Amino acid sequence: MTTCKRVMCCLAFFTCCASSTWAQTANPYMPAVGNKPYLLRSYLMFEGKKRTHVISVGTPEKVSYSYDLKQGALLQIWRGQFIDVTEMWKDRGEPQLAKPLGSVLPLSAAPAIAALADKDTVWPDSIAFDGLQNKGYVLDKNKMPTFSYSSNGADINDRIVVQNGGGSIDRTISISNSKELLYCRIAAGPVIEALKDNTYSVGNKAYSIKVGAESKAFIRKTKNGQELLAPLAKGTASLTYSLIW
Structure with a gap:
């Protein structure tokens, strides 16, 4: 050939x-x-x-x-x-x-969405191969993809777009048909610091995360540092956050 x-x-x-x-x-x-x-x-x-x-x-x-x-x-x-x-x-x-x-x-190879028994349950490091059903992606008018898949009994859409001329990205995760409370792991690092205006510094200021006030995001300790999580209610829910670096 x-x-x-x-x-x-x-x-x-x-x-x-x-x-x-x-x-x-x-x-x-x-x-x-x-x-x-x-x-x-x-x-x-x-x-x-x-x-x-x-x-x-x-x-x-x-x-x-x-x-x-x-x-x-x-x-x-x-x-x-x-x-x-x-x-x-x-x-x-x-x-x-x-x-x-x-x-x-x-950033992280761990799944963004997981079901936890409680707020102290360890975040899974991966999903079993047959635990996520990929449904492909669709392109918006600017040809940016929204990824679709099902996991934990829910249908999930994941959209990542560039903002501010490349100064940040916005990620919107939407779920539907969820039968239980799910969580989104927004960030993980050795240290996460809450700043003003719903903004968080991750990994000794490696990057920042900004969430909406309605997100109910919270920081929790882990074996290796800290995580920033947000709950996603049963049924239909969505979360948008900005990553600035």
Whole structure:
């Protein structure tokens, strides 16, 4: 198989893009984000583990993020260039990983939504493979995706958009048909400090979170630090928060 055919196979299997082109240089290979977001399916190494169901989104504002479709987890965000796909597209070698470029802020591989017996129950580090049913995603008018899945007996939509010209992102998680109280883990870190105006500093000021006053967010201690959680009522509920870094 020629190099050209191999590259075309990789594109068909790993990528989905909206009005974008990709730039190939000697080293590395980088998808070029145009005036609309670029969506890339890939393997990704995160927290020492190869994640096999990841989609990364690059935006015209030069803000990008990676999302684990089997955990409903926002893995990381970064500014600058989008992603290096050399290991995926060049000769189809191993380990076929995409590697974020720019300044990366790692977040968490744990699921965003969980059912807890009480407020002291340990947050799960993952969802069993068959515990989350992925329903794909839809694109808004700006070609930004909203991810849909079902877990814990509820239907969940997860929308992440860039705000303030790339100064922050907004994440809105909406649930429906929930038969029990669920929780959203907004952030986790060694320390979380409550500031004014429903704003929280995470990880010694690594980034900030701003929630609505109606969110009923609260900080709790964990074995490794602290978490910021918010309850999501039975039936239909939603939560929006801003991440500023």
